[in-house]
Amino acid sequence: MKRRDLTQPADMDAAAAPHGHQATFILMCIIFSPPCCTGMDTSMAGAFAPGDVLIGGIFPIHEDVNKSISSFAPHLQPCIMFDENHLVKVLAMINAIEVVNKSPALTDANITLGYWLLDSCSDVSTALRATAAFTQPADCHHNGSSACQQPIMAVIGAAYSEMSIAVARHLTLQMIPQISYSSTAVILSDKKRFPSFLRTIPNDEHQTAAMANLLRSYGWNWVGVVISDGDYGRSALDHFSSQASKMGICVAFKLVLPRSVSREDLSSTMTKAAETILTNHKVQVIVSFAKPSLMKALYQELHDQAVREGLALHTMRRVWVASDSWSSSSSVRGNLSLEDIGHVVGFAFKKENLTSFNEYLNRLETAEHNYMENNSFLKEFYSKLSSSNMSSNIDHPSKALSILRKHISADGVFGIEMAVSAIAQAVASVCQRRDCRTAGRVQPWEVLQALWMEEFTVRGKNYRFDSRGDINLGYNVVMWRSDRGSIHVSDVVAEYHPQNHSFTHTNHHTVTKFKELRHIVSKCSESCLPGEFKKTAEGQHTCCYECTNCTENYYSNSTDMSQCLSCNTSTEWSPEGSSGCIPKRLLFFSWQDGFAVVLLSFSALGIVLALLVSALFLRWRNTPVVRAAGGPLSQVILFSLVVSYISAVLFVGKPNDLQCKARQVLYGISFTLCVSCILVKTIQILLAFQFNPKLQELLRKLHQPYVIVSVCVALQVATCICWLILKSPGYSITGNPTTLLEACHEGSHLAFGVMLGYIAVLAFVCFICAFKGRKLPQQYNEGRFITFSMLLYLISWLIFIPIYVTTTGVYLPAVEMVVILISNYGILSCHFFPKCYIIFFKKEQNTVSAFRKDLYEYSSRPKEWKLPEKSITPSLSAPPPCPLQTVCVNVHKGSRKRLGLSRSISC
Secondary structure, three states: OOOOOOOOOOOHHHHHOOOOHHHHOOOOOOOOOOHHHHOOOOOOOEEEEOOOEEEEEEEOOEEEEOOOOOOOOOOOOOEEEEOHHHHHHHHHHHHHHHHHHOOHHHHHHOOOEEEEEEEOOOOHHHHHHHHHHHHOOOOOOOOOOOHHHOOEEEEEOOOOHHHHHHHHHHHHOOOOOEEEOOOOOHHHHOOOOOOOEEEOOOOHHHHHHHHHHHHHHHOOOEEEEEEEOOHHHHHHHHHHHHHHHHOOOEEEEEEEEOOOOOHHHHHHHHHHHHHHHHHOOOOOEEEEEOOHHHHHHHHHHHHHHHHHOOOOHHHHOEEEEEOOOOOOOHHHHOOOOHHHHEEEEEEEEOOOOOHHHHHHHHHHHHOHHHHHHOEHHHHHHHHHHHHOHHHOOOOOHHHHHHHHHHOOOHHHHHHHHHHHHHHHHHHHHHHOOOOOOOOOOOOHHHHHHHHHHOOEEEOOEEEOOOOOOOOOOOEEEEEOEEEOOEEEOOOEEEEEEOOOOEEEEOOOOOHHHHHHHHHOOOOOOOOOOOOEEEEOOOOOOOOOOEEEEOOOOEEOOOOOOOOOEEOOOOOEEOOOOEOOOEEOEEEOOOOOOHHHHHHHHHHHHHHHHHHHHHHHHHHOOOOHHHHHOOOHHHHHHHHHHHHHHHHHHOOOOOOOHHHHHHHHHHHHHHHHHHHHHHHHHHHHHHHHOOOOHHHHHHHHHHOOHHHHHHHHHHHHHHHHHHHHHHHOOEEEEEEOOOEEEEEEEOOOHHHHHHHHHHHHHHHHHHHHHHHHOOOOOHHHOHHHHHHHHHHHHHHHHHHHHHHHHHOOOOOHHHHHHHHHHHHHHHHHHHHHHHHHHHHHHOHHHOOHHHHHHHHHHHHOOHHHOOOOOOOOOOOOOOOOOOHHHHHHHHOOHHHHHHHOOOOOOOO
16 A cells, blocks of 8 residues: 655645644643653653654663762663754654644544654663653553553664664564664664564665775775774674675774763773774774764874874874764864864765755744743753853854754654654554544554555655665765865765665765875785785785785786786796786797798709609600619609608698698608619619529519519508508697697607608618619619618618607707608709719710620629529630620610610620
């Protein structure tokens, strides 16, 4: 059920009529009524107005009680130190009740609200006495007082959490609803303990979180905390410490100020507190949950101690983060200026305009005597002003009320208006179905149920108590400012939103000064720069630390990091003290490398030379020199050399899987083909000039050139296929401290070794065979060149093996590339360049007659002459056989044709 706004009077003319207060105070009861009615000591002061439904109120009109009077008998201790701030709140409640009594909701129900307001004197015991008066059954049948028959339906107050906790425990016994406008202790949100307690403000859980967020936003992590002794202060301290710890904020010291504000109780405690603050120079921000009177005494002690010790007054300047208990109370500065205190940033509850309350004060000026008759608080206030020397000139109520206006707290007034409106609309909801003018027809728990169940409206806005009995509207952030000696405490610079823990700046005129607070440093240790981390010694606060450089491969990219972050060492690295990771440089044997350019140039030159020699041999293919070089086999050798040079090129550039597989296989097969052809040539030469019939017969059977080449190459192909299938070469990245080496891995080193070993075996066989035929005729002296080329191959690869095994890095492919080029150039130089030299420069030797002459000279050498073992020994009378003829007869027919010899040679 939605209720109407009770802040708007039903009859606007009546609301505007002068002296409207007179109707409200008809049949007023004197506060000092008989004990049968009040159940209290007759010395208790208060304010009273009758009504169909009575609302109680507990306000700390005085700041303390006089505890010097000791007595074992129960007694009411006299209150001391009048507080104008809370007198203003009493007047705000009276005004709110007058306004709602004229609202349509209550006029339609034909009921009015009365009030009974008592003073707690900022003392728990006194507050409990007031609560007992509210809940004690009336016994006034003998005097017929209607006021005595009215039970209290709800209570507004108390102001301080410690008193609200005690009062709530008492009121819960009868389930009398209690609504506080400023008690913020978190424990009061526990509905299992305090089911009848409600409040128009958020609890300290939100305020402490807001404070911690403010400190974090300004980078203040080394702060002090000042609290009032009691449930409120200690609860706020616990919650703030918890919130601050989560955000990396440390509490340097905790000062607990006593509840009493009497001089003897405060002296030693304040002295120690001021000394602690002044000696902690690094603590430039102090969070305070203390009462205004205690903060006033603390400021004065700080000033006095600084003067006594001869310190500059600016040494007491701090940033004071004020809780809602004193953020709007300018009286805490006493005789000090804002320059002496420093900066005050406080959290205050949401507020609305004060038009209604200001109008009430205006009416109060014109009829103060009528109000004082039923309000002992006003009586004491005027009496206090009259007896004061400073106020001796006050001769008109307007001057006294102007003092009260200075103590108006907009958020407190709005909280009281909300509480009164909530109670009024709850009562109206209950009384719509019954006659509430008769005492006892309405019970407090019914009002409490209505408060929980329904919304209420204040100034056109709807509100509802949440499941914890709170109304969380967030906070205003206020910042004190000085203007010509006066202090303004109500400048709202930002709003705090508990839902997302964020601040929104509102007042652009003062927000600049608010942001200037960032220049204030409140840290135990200097901030660690990026590249450093905080190292805390054992037993120290986490906010007191040393800055240590991050080690290699670790970094910190912001200030005050508690630990360094690790780089992804597979792709990144960082030096010591780094603020970020550096991508590792990719290394490979690139095309731009100078050494690679040289080797590629030699590869290209080798390919060109091989192609030129191939073309030259095709041109002179029918000459004895070309035919002696192998004829068609020479073209196969040159082709294999071209492929081998191409395989060397694959060792350069950014590797990939296909390239890694192709380069080794191409080289292995191509060079095997080359060595196989050279092996055939070697066997052919031995067969042509071998005079041992048995060995000649064996060589003749083995001399199947294309079969030998095919079998040799097929074995190497089979090896490479098995290598590729089982464990093939591939692309790999090797991580180094600052670089990434992209290279090819050989997959199986065993297969790699078998491939190279197989070529080495063929080369060694060629070497042995060629060595045996090294003394052949000059034109047929292939053996010496083959011997040298194979020896060069074997030596280069023997050197390659230890270098390849021990070398790492970007130039490892270059090692194998160099050995391949040496092998290729060795064969090209030894096998083909001499023939090219004869073709170009010794053309007279490239004839059949030149070959015949060479053979004749070779065969006519006595030391080289040797008959076949099975030949018939010539007779002594017979002439020796023609050496040339014998040689020619033993030369295989096919070999003679390839060597360029005629079928018959006569001596």
